[in-house]
Amino acid sequence: MITIRPRRSALYMPGSNARAIEKAKTLAADVVIFDLEDAVAPDMKAQAREQVCAAVRAGGYGRRELVIRINAPETPWGEADLAAAVAAAPDAILVPKVSSAETLAAVGLGRLGATERTRIWAMIETPLAILQVEAIARAARDASTRLDCLVMGTNDLAKDTRARLLPGRAAMLPWLMTALAAARAHGIDILDGVYNSLSDADGFRAECEQGRDCGFDGKTLIHPDQIAAANAVFAPSAEEVDNARAIVALFEQPEHAGKGAVSHNGRMVERLHVEMARRVLALGEAIAARA
Known part of the structure; x- marks a missing residue:
């Protein structure tokens, strides 16, 4: 977390x-x-x-x-x-x-x-x-x-x-x-x-x-x-949050469990992008909690 x-x-x-x-x-x-x-x-x-x-x-x-x-x-x-x-x-x-x-x-x-x-x-x-x-x-x-x-x-x-x-x-x-x-x-x-x-x-x-x-x-x-x-x-946009959720969900799918990279919307996405996506989501949640 x-x-x-x-x-x-x-x-x-x-x-x-x-x-x-x-x-x-x-x-x-x-x-x-x-x-x-x-x-x-x-x-x-x-x-x-x-x-x-x-x-x-x-x-x-x-x-x-x-x-x-x-x-x-x-x-x-x-x-x-x-x-x-x-x-x-x-x-x-x-x-x-x-x-x-x-x-x-x-x-x-x-x-x-x-x-x-x-x-x-x-x-x-x-x-x-x-x-x-x-x-x-x-x-x-x-x-x-x-x-x-x-x-x-x-x-x-x-x-x-x-x-x-x-x-x-x-x-x-x-x-x-x-x-x-x-x-x-x-x-x-x-x-x-x-x-x-x-x-x-x-x-x-x-x-x-x-x-x-x-x-x-x-x-x-x-x-x-x-x-x-x-x-x-300095806040993630709604589009960035949606994309981050999609990347995290993609690597949580069973068929991608052992993969280091998969295709997402025409781009190659690696596990390092999952870490980046999770940070975007965490920032978005922290900002929302302030409201």
């Missing part, structure tokens, strides 16, 4: 905005990322930390996965953010600027007494992180790191590399696919970066489709208006 937690849409919400924190309870995002880092001015860091952690402790967000993005451990706010986030017990703590596996080892949730349900997510947003991404993802094999997901920080990558964020993301694709391969090699999820233009709905949907076709589990978002499109694109 495949267990999947849908992460089609992961919405950043500024931790300094109490109204946004409350509004997140009504939004259809699979994941809410309460941001203590980029979206919060230095003089608001302490207040944001307090109200985000209070909101997470209070709950009321239903099936939404709750994540707190802390400031980097080496910043003046990182240590306090981490301690407060651990005490709040979100589903995950998102660590920014992860450029080596050593950063994850140093976080030490177990040492800090974090509840077992709290996992670590890592931002991949520096040139060094791309060069080290396989080692970073491999840290997931050490249960003590609790690494569960990589999150692409494409804006920071563009800033540090001077690559232009143009339609189609030609300059970014090698880095995106390298990170995705690392995540898949070590059995963890990976989320695509944000899309900056709020007025370009067609461009946003196209980039969601590109991320889905590349293999990403979902997309990080900067505005609630982006949720519906991300949820639609």
Whole structure:
């Protein structure tokens, strides 16, 4: 049985905005990322930390996965953010600027007494992180790191590399696919970066489709208006679900019990396609359970 937690849409919400924190309870995002880092001015860091952690402790967000993005451990706010986030017990703590596996080892949730349900997510947003991404993802094999997901920080990558964020993301694709391969090699999820233009709905949907076709589990978002499109694109279509059911049923037929490949709708289907089909069905069921 495949267990999947849908992460089609992961919405950043500024931790300094109490109204946004409350509004997140009504939004259809699979994941809410309460941001203590980029979206919060230095003089608001302490207040944001307090109200985000209070909101997470209070709950009321239903099936939404709750994540707190802390400031980097080496910043003046990182240590306090981490301690407060651990005490709040979100589903995950998102660590920014992860450029080596050593950063994850140093976080030490177990040492800090974090509840077992709290996992670590890592931002991949520096040139060094791309060069080290396989080692970073491999840290997931050490249960003590609790690494569960990589999150692409494409804006920071563009800033540090001077690559232009143009339609189609030609300059970014090698880095995106390298990170995705690392995540898949070590059995963890990976989320695509944000899309900056709020007025370009067609461009946003196209980039969601590109991320889905590349293999990403979902997309990080900067505005609630982006949720519906991300949820639609990263969910299996009715046609995909029907096809997956047919493939699974085909190999369950007695006459195909010992076969490695059979013909289906004019295509050769192998047993690896059954595994893929079962994942499509599991994702569809997990999404339906959220409704």
